Amino acid sequence: MARDSAPIVSVEHPQKLWxxxxxxxxxxxxxxxxxxxxxxxxxxxxxxxxxxSPLVAAAVRVDDDxxxxxxxxxxxxxxxxxxxxxKTLHTLPFDLASSAHxxxxxxxxxxxxxxxxxxxxxxxxxxxxxxxxHGYLLDAASASHRDxxxxxxxxxxxxxxxxxxxxxxxxxxxxxxxxxxxxxxxxTRMFSLASLTHPGFIxxxxxxxxxxxxxxQYFQRYGPATVKDVMWWAAIPAKAVVEALAARDVVRMxxxxxxxxxxxxxxxxxxxxxxPNSSVDEAGAALxxxxxxxxxxxxxxxxxYLGALPARKVxxxxxxxxxxxxxxxxxxxxxxxxxxDRRIRYRRxxxxxxxxxxxAQAAAALEKRLRLLT
Numbered sequence: 448m449a450r451d452s453a454p455i456v457s458v459e460h461p462q463k464l465w466x467x468x469x470x471x472x473x474x475x476x477x478x479x480x481x482x483x484x485x486x487x488x489x490x491x492x493x494x495x496x497x498x499x500s501p502l503v504a505a506a507v508r509v510d511d512d513x514x515x516x517x518x519x520x521x522x523x524x525x526x527x528x529x530x531x532x533x534k535t536l537h538t539l540p541f542d543l544a545s546s547a548h549x550x551x552x553x554x555x556x557x558x559x560x561x562x563x564x565x566x567x568x569x570x571x572x573x574x575x576x577x578x579x580x581h582g583y584l585l586d587a588a589s590a591s592h593r594d595x596x597x598x599x600x601x602x603x604x605x606x607x608x609x610x611x612x613x614x615x616x617x618x619x620x621x622x623x624x625x626x627x628x629x630x631x632x633x634x635t636r637m638f639s640l641a642s643l644t645h646p647g648f649i650x651x652x653x654x655x656x657x658x659x660x661x662x663x664q665y666f667q668r669y670g671p672a673t674v675k676d677v678m679w680w681a682a683i684p685a686k687a688v689v690e691a692l693a694a695r696d697v698v699r700m701x702x703x704x705x706x707x708x709x710x711x712x713x714x715x716x717x718x719x720x721x722x723p724n725s726s727v728d729e730a731g732a733a734l735x736x737x738x739x740x741x742x743x744x745x746x747x748x749x750x751x752y753l754g755a756l757p758a759r760k761v762x763x764x765x766x767x768x769x770x771x772x773x774x775x776x777x778x779x780x781x782x783x784x785x786x787x788d789r790r791i792r793y794r795r796x797x798x799x800x801x802x803x804x805x806x807a808q809a810a811a812a813l814e815k816r817l818r819l820l821t
Contacts, residue, residue: 455701465751466776467719473508474733474741480509483517484525484540491668492537494738495528501538502631503736506816519820520629527645528624530555532681541647543664548620549657551681555618568608576612589639620650631820658683662691669744670711671700679746704750732774732805734782734813742768752778774802789818
């Protein structure tokens, strides 16, 4: 159980532990997930706030022969894209989506209610519009938000009440979103009833239970981490994190990346001790996309991948992780996709000697995969 007075475990090679965490996701190792779904599971979702993000996240985690097309056109019925952690879009398997959605639903619903108040839309009007939208989507199967608004809004009236009602249904989990475009950098946003298109997506979990599950799922993938790391990642109160840790068999650590104690599930720590060097290619490089969760999952302990690098080199002004090059667990440069030339352009940071060949190989491999999707 988690206790501040628990003995502190000494880790002889912290960077090996961090590389082991990355390798579990398929980053920096030849032992990769065998499907997009498995990659999304190991990473606790693929960040999807940018159209390119889930594709890039999957591409760097799976083998070259794994088909990425299920992410183009949203054809994988076992994955769902929802707003969850910090109100941003993530693509997840149903079981993870159910806990992530319920654990973070309260503040999204609060925001929608505030929108309704500002727009002077009454609860009665919202309820009536939601019933109309449900009936329309039951017949239409799927529709764009414009089509939904036109279908339920009387002539010459503002579509804003219908827009808020649709958003409320989405945030509640009754309606789901799909990008049905067959081009990976374009969006065709369509909405449908979750009960029809994603029956495995459960929206009835209690928030407290869902938070507890989500915290465990986080530590299974990203431990060791600090309480502040989890709070940042999902906007979960410290009390909930501490209680979740107290109910589990965890290891307390002191690591050089932050002053706070680190926590790791004992089963994962034991697995690391059994194979601390398990297929981690410390000479390999990986190009991580915008807001990749491998980096976004941490706040207080970003030193694990920043080292002495200033955060502004990797994060923009609103705290988003920029597309980054990671080598042996450290960020050594940045990259971007040039849509005109269909090329990857990258820049290594000063002091990243010894990464030239690995970076060039990783960029060439990712570029080849992305070209096949355009």
